[in-house]
Amino acid sequence: MRPKPRNSSRPKIFQSPAAAAAAASVTAAYALAKSEKLDFSETEEPIKLVVNKKDVSVELDAVREDKKVMELSLTEARQENSRLREKIEEVNNTHAELSKELLSVQGQLASERSRCFKLEAQIAELQKVLESFHSIESEVEVLRKQKSALEQDMEHAAAATRQGSGGLLSWLSGAPRSSRSF
Structure with missing residues (x-):
């Protein structure tokens, strides 16, 4: 693993063969251009252009036809762009x-949710009140039974009192006594 010896006389850029060839051709072209000063202003014979008018007119007609086709195509593309812009504008408006x-x-949904939440809270309160009504109703029923039992006891006591007082009066008056066992 020894490092390769470098040729320090050539810069690093010229180390590849392609770079060296390119540099050599540029140097040669520059040297040639310096040594020969070319003057194109004076030529011995004028250059004659030979042009066939028929070929030029055919090519010119073809170019004009292509131009018409391209202009038609461009007009159609512009119309399509216009239609698409209108559609885009319509879609954007929608x-x-x-x-x-x-x-x-x-x-509206947020207000309805708020209203629904309030109604649910009211329903929960009314259910609590209804549950308390059930317990109150049960207490009222117990109190009715107690009242009924108390009223029956009072009726029995009143009846017993009437029977007891009626016996003394009937004894004094001489009325027959009811068959009561003492």
């Missing part, structure tokens, strides 16, 4: 309207 409607519906 989107804006739907967004407003969505916000409105979301606001």
